Amino acid sequence: MSELMVELANVQLTLVSGAGAVNILRGANLTIGKGEAVGIVGPSGSGKSTLLAIMGGLEKASSGTVLVAGQDLNGLDEDGLARFRRRHVGIVFQAFHLIPTMTALENVAVPLELAGRADAFEVAARELETVGLGPRAAHYPAELSGGEQQRVALARAVAGGPDLVLADEPTGNLDGKTGRAVLDLLLGQSRKRGATLILITHDMEVARACDRIVRIEDGLVVDDGRHAAAAQ
């Protein structure tokens, strides 16, 4: 395996609510190499999104080791994690999560502006051109279709040149044709930039487009490898 981007060892996550403790991850182990495209599949509530959140430093593991891009995420505080994401991680959501009061261009420029880049808007404009939305740069999210919004979200995720792109059901809210187009863009852009892509999906067609499929059930990685095994 090439150099590692993600190393998870015995990762557990327990959330406590008024109704009691819920064990969401129960000792997950996973390694992902740099430049890999990995699809994560599993039933609802199995812990897929939580695993993604932990890899993006959005959630802190209750125990276990989380190394991403060589950084032990457990050792960072909240602001440290934010700065880590700014430099290393891009995220695409199922519900797009564009900021409604910002234009497409401004949405894409957000991580670049946060990083203090003087050329934030030039880079953002280029990224929008790349995803085919140059003419829609001045449009607000409400003026864009679902597919267009997701392409803006994709441009935003890769604009800062992240080492790791995390995508949570990126085609879940899109029709088949649009979803396929977005998936192609996501895979193409990640590969072109040498970024690692981790993609959560319920759709095995989507998962099969990745290099590798990981299956999660009940908070554990139950299959980590070939398409055929995971697909069963």
Added chain:
Amino acid sequence: MTAATPRRPSEGQVRDWLTAFRFARRELRGGLGGFRIFLACLALGVAAIAGVGSLTSGIVAGLSADGRALLGGDLELRLTHREATPAERDWLAARGVVSEVAQMRAMARPVGGLPTLVELKAVDGLYPLYGAPVTTPAAPLSNLLAVHDGRHGAVIDDTLMIRLKLNIGDRINVGDGPFTVTGVLDKEPDRATESFSLGPRVMLSLDGLRTTGLLAPGSLVYYNYRLALAPGVATATVQKAANDTFPDAGWRIRDWRNGNPGLQQFIDRIGLFLVLIGLTALLVGGVGVGNAVKAYLDGKTATIATLKCVGAEGGFIFRVYLIQVMLLAACGIVLGLIAGAGLPPLILGLAGDVLPIAVKLGLYWKPLALAALYGVLIALAFALWPLARARDVAAAGLFRDLVAPTRAWPRTGYVLATALVFAVLAAIAVLTTDERRFAIYFVLGAIAAFVVLQGAALALMRLAAKAGRPKIAALRFGLANLHRPGAPTASVVLSLGLGLTLLVTVALIQGNLDRQIAERLPTAAPSFFFIDIQNDQAAPFEQAVKAEAPGAEIKRVERLRGRITSVGRSHADAAEVSKEQRWVLRGDRGLTYAETLPERSTLVAGEWWPRDYAGVPLISLEAEAAKGMNVGVGDTLTVNVLGREIEGRIANLRRVDWGTFALNFVIVFSPNALAGAPASHIATVKVPAAQEDAVFRAVTEKFANISAIRVKEALDQVNDLLGNIGLGIRAAAGVTLFAGVLVLAGAIIAGGRRRTRDAVLLKVLGATRADVLRIYLAEYALLGLVTAIIAGLLGWLAAWGILTQVMRAPFLALPMVAAATAGLGVVATVLIGLAGTWRTLSQRPAPILRQN
């Protein structure tokens, strides 16, 4: 391995703020829809403070701008009882133009009619040195006051013309002198700086006054010498020289910059009171500000989480939304300042006649700046908490459906910052006034009210949660609405409660003062004061009263005027005296001597002198005055009585009940000290109401020089004055309640979507619109009732404290006043609540269910 980058260096901080500003600007494109209540709350409070401050500044500027006209000169030297000596007159004449004015109270009598008490003012030919009187007919004053057909002329107030049914050309008698009414005095330039008037004005010439026979020894006459100084001569120089040249003159000198320190202090106090009420409105509005910010940020949690996902730090989030809130606050503050600056012309338009002074309208930056500062601090104080919680919104929430702050309390730094802002707010409230003690009481009271109301809200929520399940469904649902997550109970109880507390306090204080004047005083107070009774008139006066009213209670004492010249070994000018008691040393004061402890007095230190005491002169001093002058039993006071210096030892201290109109004095000498001094007498007479007219007629017809003051008429005047002040204060307190109503409305609007969904679900489950209405009614009635009860109790306590501890007045509980005011709160809560939720009743379920 790539380590996370360290925090960017400080040179990047400016860029961080600029980036945050850019983000904030973009966010605000979403519109201000959710901020209407926020803007209204801030604008209302700032407008109240700016308006009151601007009006007060306008009054003070008016006093200052017309200072010379109001005083009647650059400098005024006032003598009591005596005219200036030839040497004093010559000295004054060498310093500028001198105008002489004599003032006293007297009885004016129309031909064949009953006399009435008037304020006499006798002027020379130079009056006024500054400003101009306005008369009808318009004619030079000297012409109107001159002798026509053997009688001096008099110009009088319009009210006296009406009361005595006089016409121009009619005759009136003042004392023994006949006068012809030659005109109506429409405007008197120096009226506002004179003390509380007990009757309408009658203006005569000085020569005319000398024909009245009123200038007997011991008569209470003030001689004012007004000076128009030569250009370049400083008032302070002349003032000092006058005191140095005539150290025993006993004159009270005022210059045009501070013509009436009492009036100035009164305006300052009323101004402070109203500003504090405005600040309460702003505090109440602050709760609305906090609610609005929280509601806005609740709607932004997804955006905040998204920003965090793409690398925004918590501090950056805080900055972005802080900038937005403060930009909006600036809009609210500017709106408030505009409204506040426009308030004085509006008030003058509506009630200008009530004010005795020409208000100088204009933009006064100091009160406006103070109001703006209060606005900024209130916005910060109430916004910091929700903003600090927003920075802790978990980014991971985007992966679940729950996006909410992870902490119940913000980080310690933000909690401390909030406390600091409140502390600064309190410090400014205290430090920007001279009445520090009162402002400190206000701050402590506000803190106590906050704590109690917040505690009451939490207790109400707990009780509602533990109340079990009442059988009446509406009550059950209503109770549940009070304690479920997101319920507006806490903020409504706090904001509406603060407004109501203030209103109950004001209503109770005014109710108490009204009752004092309307009920208690008339039964305890005498029917009349008779002043200027000469020594040889004392016995005939009493006989005249007894002849008409054999059961009359007559209290009569000798009354002299004296001026404290030394306190212990210190000269009075150098003595350290509290601000409240400085008046005791200001010029001549009435004093008396007595063998026994005067009525309505309680000895609190030392002992009363024995009958027939013949030792060194002894003084009985009023306890508050003693405290203010920092003297006690055994210390000495030197008093100049009619030019004679009398050093007396303080033998005892008295606490005096001033509230009953009984005869009493700050200084009472032992009889031996003042034996033989020429004194006039002052008397109170208490008779049944049916005999008042007969006694009045008997005394005033027999003794033309004795002035009769009907206590009832004086009380009516006080009542009118209190009524006007009370109206202003109630209006300001009403603003506070309105702020509370705004907060309530804001809380209902914020919860509107949830209420609509609830109402729809209830309807789906079979509830009629009447059922839903009953649920809301139960919720708002419970909320209003608890708020009203707590506010009623707090207001009652505050009124008790202010009346008994600050005003030293008795306290009547007046439960109906408190209950009626608190009841207003219940009605307001229910009406506003139902109005805000009325629309939810008519919502059709299907569209709402589709949305959810």
